Amino acid sequence: MKRPTFSRWGFFPLVLxxxxxxxxxxxxxxxxxxxxxxxxxxxxxxxxxEPVIQSDDILNISIQTLDPTxxxxxxxxxxxxxxxxxxxxxVGNQVISGFLVDKDGYVNMTLLGxxxxxxxxxxxxxxxxxxxxxxxxxxxxxxxxxxxxKVTVLGEVTRPATYTVPNEKVTVLDALGLAGDMTIxxxxxxxxxxxxxxxxxxxVRLNLNDSKVFESPYFYLRQNDxxxxxxxxxxxxxxxxxxxxxxxxxxxxxxxLTVIITRF
Numbered sequence: 189m190k191r192p193t194f195s196r197w198g199f200f201p202l203v204l205x206x207x208x209x210x211x212x213x214x215x216x217x218x219x220x221x222x223x224x225x226x227x228x229x230x231x232x233x234x235x236x237x238e239p240v241i242q243s244d245d246i247l248n249i250s251i252q253t254l255d256p257t258x259x260x261x262x263x264x265x266x267x268x269x270x271x272x273x274x275x276x277x278x279v280g281n282q283v284i285s286g287f288l289v290d291k292d293g294y295v296n297m298t299l300l301g302x303x304x305x306x307x308x309x310x311x312x313x314x315x316x317x318x319x320x321x322x323x324x325x326x327x328x329x330x331x332x333x334x335x336x337x338k339v340t341v342l343g344e345v346t347r348p349a350t351y352t353v354p355n356e357k358v359t360v361l362d363a364l365g366l367a368g369d370m371t372i373x374x375x376x377x378x379x380x381x382x383x384x385x386x387x388x389x390x391x392v393r394l395n396l397n398d399s400k401v402f403e404s405p406y407f408y409l410r411q412n413d414x415x416x417x418x419x420x421x422x423x424x425x426x427x428x429x430x431x432x433x434x435x436x437x438x439x440x441x442x443x444x445l446t447v448i449i450t451r452f
Contacts, residue, residue, distance in 0.1 A: 214294050219399040234407040238309040238404035246286040246336040251321050253331040286335035341367035344374035358409045374417040381406055382414040
């Protein structure tokens with residue numbers, strides 16, 4: 189019996205297909221420069237810097253005393269609608285209770301009056317408000333937190349939206365996680381971060397295929413940061429393939445109708 193022969197010319201396309209597939213998989217894996225069988229400790233990981241309060245921020249400020257009823261007046265705040273804000277579970281506009289920082293950087297508290305907080309961290313603002321509250325209350329305890337710390341994630345992610353997060357220590361990975369992660373078409377090696385720097389916009393490219401992103405000063409986000417995930421060539425190819433398939437189906441139907449009409 190003659191043995192079946194395996195042509196090298198038939199083998200070459202198979203090898204080429206496997207190489208292309210492996211390259212495609214590598215592009216959609218985060219931090220693919222890390223060896224799979226070793227543990228690596230990053231000694232120069234990015235340092236977290238506390239964000240500073242800006243105009244239009246909404247702050248959750250609470251003053252507590254031994255007698256809770258005495259601080260009720262100072263704790264009165266307004267409900268502010270954060271347009272376009274959402275949480276991981278609810279997408280849409282949210283009504284947030286808190287103290288709005290006006291265009292001059294002040295919050296207006298019922299008993300303490302106008303307090304300048306812009307340019308301060310929440311810790312510094314807490315110390316300042318505690319000092320002012322001590323004039324009216326004995327040993328007050330003050331808490332200051334962002335009520336509308338939000339980031340926006342757009343592009344090739346599962347749920348593009350603006351997300352309000354409950355804490356200040358948010359990374360680019362946290363934001364992508366809230367948005368349901370990138371789709372397989374997202375370019376992980378070229379994620380755009382847009383940061384508001386007063387009158388200027390700072391544009392930064394992040395490579396999430398490289399573990400050095402953990403060392404980037406932009407790894408931790410600030411309020412109002414925007415992350416844009418650009419679609420790769422595979423998305424265009426998929427769209428073109430779908431379009432071509434649609435045209436082919438339409439062409440087949442037209443040909444079929446033409447044959448039916450000419451016969452009858």
